[in-house]
Amino acid sequence: MTLPYKVWIKRMRSLFLKSIYVQAEKEHAEIKEAEERRIKRQERKVREDFTKFLQELHKKGELTSMSLWSSLYPVISSDPRFDAMLTQDGSTPLDLFKFYVEDLKEQYGQDRRVIKDILNDQKKVVQVDTTYEEFSKWVTSAEKGMLVDHGNMKLCYNSLVEKAESKEREAEREEARKKRRQESEFRHLLRAQQPVVDANTEWSAVRGKIEKEKAFLVIESEELRIKYFEEYKRSLSEACTHHHSVS
Secondary structure (H helix, E strand, O other): OOOOHHHHHHHHHHHHHHHHHHHHHHHHHHHHHHHHHHHHHHHHHHHHHHHHHHHHHHHOOOOOOOOOHHHHHHHHHOOHHHHHHHOOOOOOHHHHHHHHHHHHHHOHHHHHHHHHHHHHHHOOOOOOOOOHHHHHHHHHOOHHHHHOOHHHHHHHHHHHHHHHHHHHHHHHHHHHHHHHHHHHHHHHHHHOOOOOOOOOOOHHHHHHHHOOOHHHHOOOOHHHHHHHHHHHHHHHHHHHHHHHHHO
16 A cells, blocks of 8 residues: 655655764764764873872882872972873872882882892892992992882892891801800819819919810800909808808
8 A cells, every 4th residue: 555645755854854863962962972983082091190199209219119198299280291190080180190100019029139130240238337338339230220119229228238237136146155155164164173273362373274175265255254354263262251141
């Protein structure tokens, strides 16, 4: 059955208008997507520019793994790349700062290995009195040391100095233990002498009898031997005094 002309025209017009509407919707969506992509590209560029700014600060040694936002804020906020970040949604300047510093902190293990390699190559050892300036010169004198974060370098320096201090304290404790053993053996040697060493015995009367004994020879100085000898005699006097007071 053939449609009346007017009905056919009406349907054609409806289909035409619908196709125009669909096309307009499609074009609108495409324009919207294109604008969203443009905005995202622009925002990404702003973030990248701000990250480059942070890299510049790091290269100059102003930004390190130990940096605080509050300390660097005056420097960061004075740059136009900071202002550009404030005009868009998403990550804030503080967010990117935290991410950057966190990445530097995670780099510590790698930086520490680089520093140790440099020190080994140069046969340098950090001592208790090694200054940070001296340590920094050792590290940065090597090309690969130039890439080490200054904050991580400082942390590594502190760690190595603490290690040196701990080693020194242990050496001092070991030296004290050694001297106590030597004194104990020396006192034992004095107790074994005949005639018996007493509070009135002179060092010159004893020395010749014991000078070839190991307990005598291991003591590093004559001054220390005499010191131990006098302390031994004093302990005899004190023991005698205590005995008489008890009696």
